[in-house]
Amino acid sequence: MMKNIALNLKGKRKAKIIAENRFSMVKKMHKNSFEKAAAEKKADGQMLSLCGFIAKTRHFFTSSSCAGRIILLQLPKDENKQQASFHRKWHMAVSEQELWEGIKAKSRGELWFKLDPFILHIGANSMANANRILAGMKKAGVKRGGIIVAKPGKYLIEMQGTQSIAMPVKKGKKILASEQLMHYILQRANKKLEKNYAHLKRLESVFREELE
Amino acid sequence: MMKNIALNLKGKRKAKIIAENRFSMVKKMHKNSFEKAAAEKKADGQMLSLCGFIAKTRHFFTSSSCAGRIILLQLPKDENKQQASFHRKWHMAVSEQELWEGIKAKSRGELWFKLDPFILHIGANSMANANRILAGMKKAGVKRGGIIVAKPGKYLIEMQGTQSIAMPVKKGKKILASEQLMHYILQRANKKLEKNYAHLKRLESVFREELE
Numbered sequence: 001m002m003k004n005i006a007l008n009l010k011g012k013r014k015a016k017i018i019a020e021n022r023f024s025m026v027k028k029m030h031k032n033s034f035e036k037a038a039a040e041k042k043a044d045g046q047m048l049s050l051c052g053f054i055a056k057t058r059h060f061f062t063s064s065s066c067a068g069r070i071i072l073l074q075l076p077k078d079e080n081k082q083q084a085s086f087h088r089k090w091h092m093a094v095s096e097q098e099l100w101e102g103i104k105a106k107s108r109g110e111l112w113f114k115l116d117p118f119i120l121h122i123g124a125n126s127m128a129n130a131n132r133i134l135a136g137m138k139k140a141g142v143k144r145g146g147i148i149v150a151k152p153g154k155y156l157i158e159m160q161g162t163q164s165i166a167m168p169v170k171k172g173k174k175i176l177a178s179e180q181l182m183h184y185i186l187q188r189a190n191k192k193l194e195k196n197y198a199h200l201k202r203l204e205s206v207f208r209e210e211l212e
Numbered sequence: 213m214m215k216n217i218a219l220n221l222k223g224k225r226k227a228k229i230i231a232e233n234r235f236s237m238v239k240k241m242h243k244n245s246f247e248k249a250a251a252e253k254k255a256d257g258q259m260l261s262l263c264g265f266i267a268k269t270r271h272f273f274t275s276s277s278c279a280g281r282i283i284l285l286q287l288p289k290d291e292n293k294q295q296a297s298f299h300r301k302w303h304m305a306v307s308e309q310e311l312w313e314g315i316k317a318k319s320r321g322e323l324w325f326k327l328d329p330f331i332l333h334i335g336a337n338s339m340a341n342a343n344r345i346l347a348g349m350k351k352a353g354v355k356r357g358g359i360i361v362a363k364p365g366k367y368l369i370e371m372q373g374t375q376s377i378a379m380p381v382k383k384g385k386k387i388l389a390s391e392q393l394m395h396y397i398l399q400r401a402n403k404k405l406e407k408n409y410a411h412l413k414r415l416e417s418v419f420r421e422e423l424e
Contacts, residue, residue: 005221127339131362146358146370150343158358167379168400176396181388188380 019153023125026154030061030123044091046197047118050204054122057211060133061123068118068161068196070094070189072102072169076109087111093190096183103170103182111170113177115189117161118200123154130155136210140203161199163192231365235337238366242273242335256303258409259330262416266334269423272345273335280330280373280408282306282401284314284381288321299323305402308395315382315394323382325389327401329373330412335366342367348422352415373411375404 034055037043043051046067054062072087088102103111124130130147137145137159145159165185169177177185246267249255255263258279266274284299300314315323336342342359349357349371357371377397381389389397 127362134360134362146360147362148346148358150339150346150359150362164376164378166376168397171396176393178390178393181390181393184383184388185380 015152020125022153023123026123027061027125030063031055034062046091046200047120050120050200050207053204053208054211059125059129060211063121063123063156065120066116066118067091067200068163068193069116070193071112071114071116072099072107073112073114074107074109075112093193094186096186099182099186100179103175103177107170109172110168113165113167113169113182113185113189115163115165115192115196117163117196119158119160120200120203122157122159124157125153125155127155130157132211133157136206137203139210140206141199142203161196163196163199165189165192227364232337234365235335238335239273239337242275243267246274258303258412259332262332262412262419265416265420266423271337271341272423275333275335275368277332278328278330279303279412280375280405281328282405283324283326283328284311284319285324285326286319286321287324305405306398308398311394311398312391315387315389319382321384322380325377325379325381325394325397325401327375327377327404327408329375329408331370331372332412332415334369334371336369337365337367339367342369344423345369348418349415351422352418353411354415371415373408375408375411377401377404 034043034051038048038052044065044067047065051062051065054060068091070090070093072089074085074087076083076085087105087107088098090098099113103113122133124133127150130150134146134157137157142159142161144162145157147155148158149156165188167177167185169175169182246255246263250260250264256277256279259277263274263277266272280303282302282305284301286297286299288295288297299317299319300310302310311325315325334345336345339362342362346358346369349369354371354373356374357369359367360370361368377400379389379397381387381394
């Protein structure tokens with residue numbers, strides 16, 4: 001029996017090393033693609049500071065993330081999200097002039113006005129460290145998200161803000177939403193985007209305190 | 213060293229028993245409250261079959277869940293979700309007459325029209341079983357959700373559908389959305405609710421295949 005235990009421990013150590021190697025490789029890859037995107041100014045401005053900090057930690061990395069945005073989304077065929085495309089996309093407050101230019105410009109199928117909250121993916125090397133991310137989310141008041149992948153050496157957490165608006169505003173050539181309504185909704189969307197960015201900052205400051 | 217290993221194994225067995233007891237207790241509690249709600253017809257009709265199945269499995273339970281709904285949500289003060297209250301709530305397709313009765317009825321602050329997708333919480337007794345839930349979600353095409361609690365004996369997975377509409381329609385006494393717009397949006401919301409329920413059925417059939 002003691003021999004079996006010893007063999008078992010040896011196997012566990014081996015598995016641990018394999019998991020650690022896998023994590024290092026994936027972290028390095030994501031760190032490189034983040035640094036490339038940052039250098040080419042392709043990374044989301046509002047997300048740079050948080051992702052830059054995470055990239056420097058030992059046990060964590062970030063993958064595809066978005067700081068939050070206001071968009072006009074085109075759905076050529078109803079309900080078919082695979083074919084959806086950005087008609088307009090903003091990562092900052094939008095003016096009525098910009099919005100109406102976008103709504104009036106030629107589009108196909110259904111056009112949706114959306115305020116999307118931030119979405120962040122963080123990778124961790126262990127279950128214990130994935131739990132530290134969950135604890136940080138909770139402390140920062142991020143209510144939506146969880147561990148979406150849990151394998152030795154690969155733990156992935158997805159989290160999202162809760163600020164959101166989503167509504168169709170145009171069908172084919174026909175504009176459905178009035179100027180009066182969109183005046184109100186755009187003002188609310190801009191305010192919500194600001195709150196969303198403030199929430200992301202709060203999350204960053206918690207992570208800076210709690211993660212090394 | 214061998215003595216330490218033996219002690220360590222003994223400690224692990226003890227921890228395992230404690231975790232198992234904790235899980236049994238929590239599962240029993242949630243099973244009872246589900247059965248009570250079902251008997252009193254308080255459980256969400258569209259959710260009954262899925263939750264009933266999960267309650268009968270050995271390693272899983274469900275806690276607070278909603279099959280999806282169309283609501284009018286009242287926000288007395290802008291942005292303060294703590295004070296939000298249901299002005300109207302439907303778990304089925306809504307008629308224009310019902311909608312407008314709700315919009316025109318006296319409300320305070322901002323009134324939002326929302327289509328909320330299903331939200332489901334499943335508890336599991338181990339990380340391996342929590343991973344089986346994640347795999348089932350993936351197979352059924354549920355893209356949003358993950359493990360939100362991961363402690364020995366307590367693994368909790370939250371998952372949500374993606375069908376969603378959210379927009380303010382009234383501020384104080386002032387109705388902002390036109391009848392023409394709401395005619396279109398309500399029709400879309402009813403269709404999305406149907407798709408949402410179909411998605412929930414697909415999820416149920418995957419779980420019935422994959423979980424014992």
